[in-house]
Amino acid sequence: MGQGGNSHTLFLYTSFGRSSCPSLLHLRPFSGPLQPLSYPKGIYPRSKSLAEMETPLEKALTTMVTTFHKYSGREGSKLTLSRRELKELIKKELCLGEKLQESGIDELMKSLDKNSDQEIDFKEYSVFLTTLCMAYNDFFLEENK
Numbered sequence: 577m578g579q580g581g582n583s584h585t586l587f588l589y590t591s592f593g594r595s596s597c598p599s600l601l602h603l604r605p606f607s608g609p610l611q612p613l614s615y616p617k618g619i620y621p622r623s624k625s626l627a628e629m630e631t632p633l634e635k636a637l638t639t640m641v642t643t644f645h646k647y648s649g650r651e652g653s654k655l656t657l658s659r660r661e662l663k664e665l666i667k668k669e670l671c672l673g674e675k676l677q678e679s680g681i682d683e684l685m686k687s688l689d690k691n692s693d694q695e696i697d698f699k700e701y702s703v704f705l706t707t708l709c710m711a712y713n714d715f716f717l718e719e720n721k
Contacts, residue, residue, distance in 0.1 A: 642647050643669055656695035659685050670708075 602678065623709045628637065644657070647665040651658040663681045665672035676684075696704075 638707055640702075644698060653697065654698050657701065658695055662696055666708075669684075 645654075647661045648654055648657050649670065650661055659681065662685060663676075666676055666681075666684075684704075685694075685696070688696050688704055690700055690703075691697075
């Protein structure tokens with residue numbers, strides 16, 4: 577692969593039933609290049625107080641990052657999620673966690689953990705969130721037909 581272009585395939589159980597929240601029922605592949613975040617020349621993240629300047633999208637990004645760090649490091653490295661930490665994050669922060677069974681956690685962990693170190697680093701977590709965003713988009717497209 578080229579510099580910064582790791583190709584990953586993530587399998588996420590996604591299906592939307594009658595509820596407004598995805599459930600973990602069907603395996604769906606996602607693959608694509610992971611690129612390091614870079615900003616166009618002259619454009620950088622804002623340095624003013626986040627509370628003063630954050631747009632809704634920036635707030636969402638901040639929430640995704642702070643949620644990872646809220647659960648990471650309770651066991652082992654502060655920069656990764658263990659299986660238990662991932663399970664707790666999903667159960668407490670996502671409505672799909674209500675339906676997630678132990679076997680689903682194991683499958684999700686296996687599909688996210690691309691380097692097989694038994695932990696989910698931030699890059700692996702961000703692939704998970706990207707896949708969730710795609711699933712939510714599919715759901716809203718179906719709802720609006």
